[in-house]
Amino acid sequence: MNGELTTLFPALTVITPITGAVVVFLLPARLRARAGLPAAGFTVAAAILLAWGVVTEGAVRHELGGWGAPLGIDLHADGLSSVFVLMTAAIGLLVSFYAKPFFALAGEKGGASELFWPLWLFLWASLNGLFLSSDLFNLYVTIEVMGLAAVALAVLSGRPPALVAGLRYLLAALGGSMAYLMGVALVYGEVSTLDLGLVSEAVEGSPAIRVAFGLMIAGLLVKTAVFPLHFWLPAAHSSAQAPVSAILSALVVKASFYLILRLWVDVFDVAVTVAAGQALGVLGSAAVIWGSYQALRQRRLKLMVAHSTVGQIGYMFLLFPLITIGYREAADAPWLAHAWTGGIYQALAHGFAKASMFLAVGVFVLAVGNDDRRSIGDLVARLPMTTFALALAGISLIGLPPSGGFVAKWMLLKATFSSGQWWWAPVILTGSFLTAGYVFMVLRQAFAPAGKPIELNPVPRTMEVTALLLGATAILIGLRAEEVLILLDVGAPFDEAVEAGEGGEP
Amino acid sequence: MNPLEHALDTLLCLLLLVLAWKALRAEHLYQSAIFFIAFGLGMALAWVRLAAPDVALAEAAIGAGLLGVLLLDSLRVFSRPPNGSGKARQNTDPGDAETATATTSRHPGARATRLLATAAAAGLAAVLVTAIVRIGDGGGLTEEAAGQLEGSGVEHPVTAVLLNFRGYDTWLEVGVLFLAMLGIYCAGGWVGLTGGREPDSPGPLLSWLIRGLTPLLILTAAYLLWLGKEAPGGAFQAGVLIGAAGILLRLAGYPLTAHLSPGMVKLGLTLGFGTFLVFGIAALIPGGAFLEYPEYWAGEIILLVETAAAISIGFTVFAFFAYLSSRDGSPSEEHNSKPSTTNSD
Amino acid sequence: MTAPVESYQIYAVTAGILFSMGLAGLFLCGHFFKKIIATKILGTAVFLLFISLAKRDFVEFADPVPHAMVITGIVVAVSAGAFALALARRIWNETGRSTFEDSQ
Numbered sequence: 001m002n003g004e005l006t007t008l009f010p011a012l013t014v015i016t017p018i019t020g021a022v023v024v025f026l027l028p029a030r031l032r033a034r035a036g037l038p039a040a041g042f043t044v045a046a047a048i049l050l051a052w053g054v055v056t057e058g059a060v061r062h063e064l065g066g067w068g069a070p071l072g073i074d075l076h077a078d079g080l081s082s083v084f085v086l087m088t089a090a091i092g093l094l095v096s097f098y099a100k101p102f103f104a105l106a107g108e109k110g111g112a113s114e115l116f117w118p119l120w121l122f123l124w125a126s127l128n129g130l131f132l133s134s135d136l137f138n139l140y141v142t143i144e145v146m147g148l149a150a151v152a153l154a155v156l157s158g159r160p161p162a163l164v165a166g167l168r169y170l171l172a173a174l175g176g177s178m179a180y181l182m183g184v185a186l187v188y189g190e191v192s193t194l195d196l197g198l199v200s201e202a203v204e205g206s207p208a209i210r211v212a213f214g215l216m217i218a219g220l221l222v223k224t225a226v227f228p229l230h231f232w233l234p235a236a237h238s239s240a241q242a243p244v245s246a247i248l249s250a251l252v253v254k255a256s257f258y259l260i261l262r263l264w265v266d267v268f269d270v271a272v273t274v275a276a277g278q279a280l281g282v283l284g285s286a287a288v289i290w291g292s293y294q295a296l297r298q299r300r301l302k303l304m305v306a307h308s309t310v311g312q313i314g315y316m317f318l319l320f321p322l323i324t325i326g327y328r329e330a331a332d333a334p335w336l337a338h339a340w341t342g343g344i345y346q347a348l349a350h351g352f353a354k355a356s357m358f359l360a361v362g363v364f365v366l367a368v369g370n371d372d373r374r375s376i377g378d379l380v381a382r383l384p385m386t387t388f389a390l391a392l393a394g395i396s397l398i399g400l401p402p403s404g405g406f407v408a409k410w411m412l413l414k415a416t417f418s419s420g421q422w423w424w425a426p427v428i429l430t431g432s433f434l435t436a437g438y439v440f441m442v443l444r445q446a447f448a449p450a451g452k453p454i455e456l457n458p459v460p461r462t463m464e465v466t467a468l469l470l471g472a473t474a475i476l477i478g479l480r481a482e483e484v485l486i487l488l489d490v491g492a493p494f495d496e497a498v499e500a501g502e503g504g505e506p
Numbered sequence: 507m508n509p510l511e512h513a514l515d516t517l518l519c520l521l522l523l524v525l526a527w528k529a530l531r532a533e534h535l536y537q538s539a540i541f542f543i544a545f546g547l548g549m550a551l552a553w554v555r556l557a558a559p560d561v562a563l564a565e566a567a568i569g570a571g572l573l574g575v576l577l578l579d580s581l582r583v584f585s586r587p588p589n590g591s592g593k594a595r596q597n598t599d600p601g602d603a604e605t606a607t608a609t610t611s612r613h614p615g616a617r618a619t620r621l622l623a624t625a626a627a628a629g630l631a632a633v634l635v636t637a638i639v640r641i642g643d644g645g646g647l648t649e650e651a652a653g654q655l656e657g658s659g660v661e662h663p664v665t666a667v668l669l670n671f672r673g674y675d676t677w678l679e680v681g682v683l684f685l686a687m688l689g690i691y692c693a694g695g696w697v698g699l700t701g702g703r704e705p706d707s708p709g710p711l712l713s714w715l716i717r718g719l720t721p722l723l724i725l726t727a728a729y730l731l732w733l734g735k736e737a738p739g740g741a742f743q744a745g746v747l748i749g750a751a752g753i754l755l756r757l758a759g760y761p762l763t764a765h766l767s768p769g770m771v772k773l774g775l776t777l778g779f780g781t782f783l784v785f786g787i788a789a790l791i792p793g794g795a796f797l798e799y800p801e802y803w804a805g806e807i808i809l810l811v812e813t814a815a816a817i818s819i820g821f822t823v824f825a826f827f828a829y830l831s832s833r834d835g836s837p838s839e840e841h842n843s844k845p846s847t848t849n850s851d
Numbered sequence: 852m853t854a855p856v857e858s859y860q861i862y863a864v865t866a867g868i869l870f871s872m873g874l875a876g877l878f879l880c881g882h883f884f885k886k887i888i889a890t891k892i893l894g895t896a897v898f899l900l901f902i903s904l905a906k907r908d909f910v911e912f913a914d915p916v917p918h919a920m921v922i923t924g925i926v927v928a929v930s931a932g933a934f935a936l937a938l939a940r941r942i943w944n945e946t947g948r949s950t951f952e953d954s955q
Contacts, residue, residue, distance in 0.1 A: 011796040018681070019783060022776050025688075064674040066789075066798035071650045071671045071916075112692040119688055122681070129678070137920050141678045144927050148685045148934060155938065158695030160946045166693075167938040168951055171886055174931055175877050178893045181924065182870055185897055186637060188917065189904040192644035211637035515858045519865040526869055526892050530876040535884050542888050549895055556862060556906045557913045561898070564922045568929050573891065576936055577884075583940045584884060588947040620879060627875035634867035638900070639860070646908025647916045663915035664922070672919055679923045686930035693937040742926060826933045830940065 009050040010062040010075035013085055013128040017043040021121035029114045033100050036117035040096040043124060047089035051487060054082045059491045061134075069134070069195030076134035076196070078491030080344070083484065084131045084258050087348050090473065091250050091355045092124055094466045098359050099243040101460035105366070106157075106241060113156055113241075120247065123149035130255045136184045136194040139259065140177060143223070147173040150252045154240040165235035172222055172232040176256075179219030186212035200267045213271040216263060217280075223256035226280075226317060227287035230310045234294075237309060238302035242362025245302065249309045250355035254347050257316055261343070264320065265493045277324025284317025285427040292434035296441070301361045301371040304438055305354070311431060312350045312397060315412065318424050319343025322415045323494075335415040336494045342411030344488065345481075349396050349404030349474055356393040356470035360386045363463050367456040373442060377450035385464045387446045392471030394439030396478070399432050404477035515555060522548050535584055539577045546570030559738040560664045563730075567746035572823055575753065579831055659804025661736040668740065669808045673797045677782040680815055683822045684779050690826060694833045699763045699771050699825055716758035723751040731816050735805070741778075741812040741819060748820025753827045763828050775825065778818025781811050862903035869896035881950040883939035887932055894928040 020039025024032050053060050059078040068074065077085070099116060106113045126145035133139045151173065155166035188194060190209055191202040203209050225233040233253075237245050264272060291311025298304035322339030363386045364379060365371045380387045396405035409428055416424040477484060525548055529541035546569050553562035651663050651671070658666035668676045691697045727747035734740030756762055766774075785807055786797040794800075799807045873893030880886050898921040905917040942948055 006795075008790065008796075011790075015783070015787065015796060019787075022780055022783065026772055026776060063795050064797055065670060065672075066795040067654070067671050070647060071654055071667075073672055073674045112695060112697050114697060115688050115691060119685075119692075122685060122688075137923075138672075138675055138678075141675050141682070141923065141927065144931065145678055145682055145685060148682060148689055148931060151934070152685065152689035152692045155689075155692050158692065160942065163693065163938055163942050163945070164948065164951070167883065167935060167942060170931070170935050170938065171877065171890060174890045174928075174935070175874065175893065178870075178890070178897055179874075181894075181897045182634075182900065185900040185904065185917075186641065188646075188901070189638075189641045189644050189907075191642075192646050192908070194916075206640070206642060208637045208641040211633055512856075512858060512861075515861045519861050522865060523868060523872070526872055529888055529892065530872065530880060530885060535882065538885055538888060542891065545892070545895075549899070552862060552899065553902060556859065556902045557909065558902045558905070558918055558921070560918055561902055561921050561925070564925050569891075569895070569925050573929050573932055576933055577888075580884065580936050580940055584882075584943055584949065588944050623875055623878050627871040630874065631868045631871035634870060635864050638863045638867050641863075641904070644904065644908060646905060646914035648908050648910045648912065648914040651915050652911065663912055664918045667915045667919035668922065672916070672923075675920070675923050679926050682927050682930045686934045689934040690937040693934065693941050695941070742922060830933075830937055 004059050004061045004076075005053075005057045006062060007053055007057070007060045008062065009046070009053045009060060010077045010132045011064065012046040013043070013050050013132065014075070014125050016046045017121045017125040017128065021118045021125065024121060025115075025118035032114060032117045033104060036121070037096055037100060039117075039121055040093055040124075043121070043128075044089040044093045047085045047128070050077055051082045051086050053077075054079060054490050055487055070193040070198055073138045074134040074195060075129075075132040077132055079488045080258070080262070080491070081131040082490070083344065083348070083488050084254065085128055086487070087254075087351050088124065088127050088131070088251055091246075091351055091470065094470050095243050095246050095250075095355060095359070096120070098246075098362075098463050098466040101462050102241070102243055102362065102366075105460075112158060116153070116156060116243075119149050119153050119156075123153065123247065123252070127251055127255050131258060134196045136187060136196065136199065137181075138194075140181050140184060143177050143180065143256070143259075146252060146255060147177060147223070150248055151236075153244045154236050154248065156244060157239075157241055159239070161235070162239040165232070165239045168232045169236040172229075176219040176222030179215045179222070181219075183212040183214075183216035183219070186215070196262070196267050200269070203268060203270055205270045209268065210271050213263070213268045214276075217260055217276075220256045220260045220263075221283070224253050224260065224313060225310060226283050226313060227290050227310065228283075230287065230291070230313075233310060234303055234306040237306040238300070242358055242365065245306070245362070246355040246358040249306065249358060250351040253309065253313060254351060257313070257347060261319075265323065265340075272324055274321075274325055277321040280317050281321030281421075281424060284314040284320070285424065287311060287314025287317065288427050288431035289314075289434070292431050292438070296434055296438045298438075299373050301364065301373055301376070301442065302358075304373070304442070305357050305361055308357075308397065308435065308438065309350075309354055311435065312346070312354065315346045315409065315428070315431065316343050316350075318412055318416075318428070319346075321421060321424065322412070322419055325419060325421070333419070335418040337492075338411045338418070339415035340492070340494055341485065341488065342408050342415060345404060345411065345477075345484075346408035348477060348484070349408050352470050352474035352477065353393040353396040353403075353405060356389050356467050356474060357397075359463065359467035359470065360390040360393065363459050363467060366463070367459050368454065369457065373445055375454075376442075376445050377448045377454075379446045382456055383459070383464065385468050386459075387443070389464070389467040389471040390446070391439075391443055392468070392475055394435075394443065396471075396474035398435045398439060399428075402478045403475045405474065407478045407481055518548065518552060518555065522552065535581055539574075539581055542577065543570055543574045546574065560740070560743075563738055563743045567743050567750075571750065572746055572826075575827065576830070579827070657801050657804070659799060659801070659806075659808050660734070662734060662738070662740075664738070665734045665740050665808075669812060670799065670804060673782075673786075676815075677779070677786065677797065680779045680782060680818065683819060684775055687775055687822050687825055687829075690829055694829060696833065698768055699766055699828055699832075700768070713758040713760075716754045717760075720751045720755055723747050723754070727751075727816065727820070731812060732809075734812060735809070741815040744812075745778075745816040745819025746823055748816060749823025749827075752820065752824030756824070756828055756831075762824075763832065771825070774818065774821035776818070777821075778811075778815035781814035785811055857907070859903040859906040862906075863900055866896045866900035866903060869899065872896075881952065883935075883942070883949055887935045887939065890935070891928065891932055894924065898924055 295307035396403035399409035525545040730739040731744040876889030905914040
């Protein structure tokens with residue numbers, strides 16, 4: 001279609017992890033962890049190939065089965081999808097390194113932890129598949145694959161709290177995906193095509209399309225856990241095992257966010273209204289305040305980190321009101337690119353920071369035996385690397401310079417003022433203050449002398465290192481914004497690119 | 507449009523709405539399940555009325571059939587006291603399953619919530635109906651599908667879409683079945699089919715009947731599979747019949763799972779998905795797209811892939827049932843005491 | 852869309868009502884078992900809309916693309932339903948809980 005290069009790369013990013021999942025599943029249990037890491041490595045290689053292809057050739061396409069839209073299903077990669085594929089690759093690889101020793105320890109405790117690798121690789125494939133799919137119904141299938149794999153991972157420990165949280169997660173996810181699919185049925189009935197590109201050419205703001213768009217967005221909001229539809233998230237993310245929590249919080253909720261973004265700007269832009277944008281902004285703001293406040297109140301570290309996810313997701317939704325006012329009339333308004341980049345940067349920075357935080361807390365839990373905030377006294381001396389990781393991740397979540405979180409929040413702030421929608425600014429600042437509150441509370445505990453000397457369980461070195469690397473990346477992407485922006489620019493919906501590094505020095 | 511048919515359709519739709527309502531509002535789980543299965547059968551009629559025989563078959567076999575069996579089997583579980591091995595149990599009175607089914611809840615805000623939710627649902631229904639009534643004339647992809655049917659390797663349009671035009675979706679869907687089994691393993695806390703409780707025999711007559719029925723089911727499955735090329739039928743319907751044969755044999759007391767090695771179980775679960783994958787990747791070698799079948803081999807490849815998929819689907823469906831029905835009688839010793847690394851309470 | 856009403860429209864409208872019922876049921880039903888049934892009704896409603904619109908696009912056969920999508924959807928929905936049942940059964944067996952009420 002429209003002269004885009006047809007390549008193998010988009011298909012490879014899906015085939016590679018899925019082949020890995022099948023092969024790993026067929027291997028005897030003791031070989032799985034050993035085969036899991038190479039499979040993760042190949043998946044990362046495929047992601048890098050794809051991103052390289054997009055940077056050098058522009059957006060690329062793969063017509064599955066050789067049919068092409070509208071009858072067949074296409075995979076399509078532009079800058080936005082490549083950025084998400086790459087983020088998944090980077091976080092996925094580090095979490096995989098962490099998971100190997102983690103499940104070597106957990107494997108002795110029963111449950112179904114031998115299934116971690118096949119499930120995780122399957123989930124990875126579905127994430128890539130979702131970022132690349134150009135077909136509304138195929139997106140539904142990938143969403144369901146993702147949902148089932150995510151819930152299976154969440155209940156891997158087999159413990160009752162995880163099971164209850166997992167069932168709630170599953171039912172919420174099913175409700176959400178059915179709402180999405182109802183929207184797809186309406187769209188197909190109206191325009192008789194499923195390909196995103198063809199749909200965007202065909203749709204008009206008719207009642208059926210507006211209702212369809214509303215249903216799809218509503219369903220995806222449930223899956224993204226946007227306030228007040230976040231009810232399933234804290235329990236599900238906090239009762240899962242550490243690497244799984246990291247995957248769920250850093251990656252899985254981003255996938256549905258990505259899809260909302262894609263539908264909003266690329267497919268149904270005719271159905272978008274200013275009021276809808278403001279509504280998403282209000283939900284996002286409520287999430288920022290509520291999630292961060294709840295995080296501040298939690299005693300259990302994993303619950304705190306999970307509630308913090310609710311808050312940080314809220315920031316991503318501030319992007320919608322900012323890109324919606326007048327964007328069809330003036331695609332070159334200066335704040336559009338700022339808001340766009342800020343929202344996506346928030347997704348990236350939160351991904352790295354949150355993965356790091358869950359992994360760091362996992363290290364604490366392994367060392368101390370529980371995740372009560374008060375039992376981590378003096379850990380700065382005993383586990384300095386992990387405490388440092390937590391601090392780095394916290395800096396990015398708060399949005400202190402020079403972190404990735406800073407770039408995100410700074411760009412969003414700039415966009416709120418230059419677009420005249422100043423009313424979002426207090427939300428951004430309040431969220432940062434609350435976030436600073438819980439981050440410092442944890443750090444203070446880690447620095448406080450322990451009441452009585454505690455016996456720490458040994459923690460494998462790899463686990464500490466991966467948590468630190470993720471935290472460091474959350475900072476680093478703030479310093480190296482240019483590289484990310486070059487990729488993000490390919491096929492971007494807004495004309496004016498943000499000058500590289502602008503957010504880096506305020 | 508024939509007024510009699512019109513009345514028939516309206517009546518069927520009203521019946522469906524009533525059955526769904528009853529399934530959701532029935533006081534006892536048992537009634538709920540029965541109404542739901544009746545609803546599934548009514549839907550099968552609706553599919554026939556809407557000229558969708560493939561969907562009718564799939565709904566009858568998978569929707570009403572398999573899920574019905576699983577639901578009824580679950581009723582057995584929910585209607586007896588839980589068997590948690592002396593663990594921290596909620597203060598629910600054992601045997602209280604019936605009271606728990608009452609949909610009214612006791613806390614004070616519940617009534618308001620219920621009213622609000624009902625009003626919201628009514629509003630949503632109004633919006634949806636308005637949108638549906640005003641939907642434009644899409645035209646569908648019927649003509650595109652008819653035009654490309656020649657090169658698909660099969661003559662039945664639905665099979666062409668499933669196995670060729672949109673084979674990627676179908677491949678992922680076989681993957682979903684596999685994933686669901688992995689999920690059920692995780693939920694059960696134990697991986698593998700063997701080692702659970704074996705079924706008791708239901709008596710000689712029924713066993714005899716079931717054993718006689720099994721070859722018939724397998725034959726029908728093979729026929730459906732073959733038929734899928736030119737008429738409604740195909741891998742999913744055939745697969746479920748194979749699964750049904752397995753479930754019946756199990757109910758007849760035949761210890762099927764005892765004969766399965768762990769390797770065979772794994773192979774059974776991945777065969778269909780793997781075969782799809784192998785042919786998909788093979789298409790890349792001559793420079794084609796993933797899952798692109800060369801035109802003159804397409805028919806054969808599709809039959810092969812469908813056969814593997816049907817076996818896998820049948821096996822997975824059987825595994826759903828066998829795993830669930832063999833697990834929940836036995837105390838789960840794998841995970842009763844040792845705290846996991848992620849302490850949660 | 853003026854009269855006369857086509858028969859596919861009767862089913863399409865039913866799909867809209869069923870969808871709302873399923874959604875309300877998912878939200879309001881207490882017992883896991885009924886919540887799972889509600890998700891099934893929700894799914895069936897969506898499939899019904901697809902198929903009734905495919906009937907509209909009948910040329911020499913009904914539009915096969917929605918038919919294929921619905922078969923895919925049925926399998927996906929049943930798989931998810933089986934997984935949900937497995938979770939609900941295990942929760943009941945382990946803790947005696949059959950609803951989400953008074954959780955956490």
